Amino acid sequence: MNPYPGRIIRKGEADAELVKAIQQRLQASAYRCVVNGLYDDDLASVVSLFQAQNVDLLGNPLQVDGKVGPFTWDRLFDNVPKVDAGVPSSALLLQALGVAISQVGVREQPEGSNSGPMVDRYLQSVGIAPGQGGPDQRYWCAAFLFWCHEQAATALGRGSPLVRTAGCLDHWNKAGKLPNVVRITKKQALADPTVVVPGLIFIQDHGRGAGHTGIVERSESGRLFTVEGNIAPAGSPGRNGVGVFRSERRKLTDDELVGFIDYSRA
Secondary structure (H helix, E strand, C coil): CCCCCCCCECCCCCCHHHHHHHHHHHHHCCCCCCCCCCCCHHHHHHHHHHHHCCECCCCCECCCCCCECHHHHHHHCCCCCCCCCCCCCCHHHHHHHHHHHHCCCCECCCCCCCCCHHHHHHHHHCCCCCCCCCHHHHCCHHHHHHHHHHHHHHHCCCCCCCCCCCCHHHHHHHHCCCCCCEEEEHHHHHHCHHHCCCCCEEEEEEECCEEEEEEEEEEECCEEEEEEEEECCCCCCCCCCCEEEEEEEEECCCCCEEEEEECCCC
């Protein structure tokens, strides 16, 4: 096992060989990243995903901060059994999930305004100017996902295949007409839960044209661990969405679940 260098490795790290060693270990663990010696936003996103899906030597969750400290280092460079959480099946989905994780903690400013520096950027990515979105601005979860995949696609030097929309159900309907995009219905997922893998986009139907969406981080025995925009933080007494947070509340049996969209082949 490589000895820990005695400092936290983070964005802007000057030791290119040290960064390359981290990138090579991530590749060996099936995480896709370029081995170029640069600790940039892209690498921080991949490190965050690695941290979210692994535990330290004592079995405790790693802190998800995109930095390689002693616990993340030990997990990277030791043969500790990995949490069987799965890795997205394409570079785009992996990168997009990493981008989504990097946004956890972003909040509306002020809360309840459906606005703020980052929320406005999410909405602008689907063509909605701040304050002019109507119902689609109130439900900015789909815009958040489009922005994440757009950032991921840019980092990979390609275009994003996602439907450019702020409507959750509009996304579901239009995705069904795209080549190489697979929709997995709730019925199919219940029949074979193994088809629900990290990087898939889930769609919910709340009725009267309203919906909700997020990205799957992992799935365990019918329980979904997700990253979502426009939701309330865990433990919040209210239900109004105020930011980007992780969620453990979704299940394959949820009445409102429509299904999942898989862009891994697009």
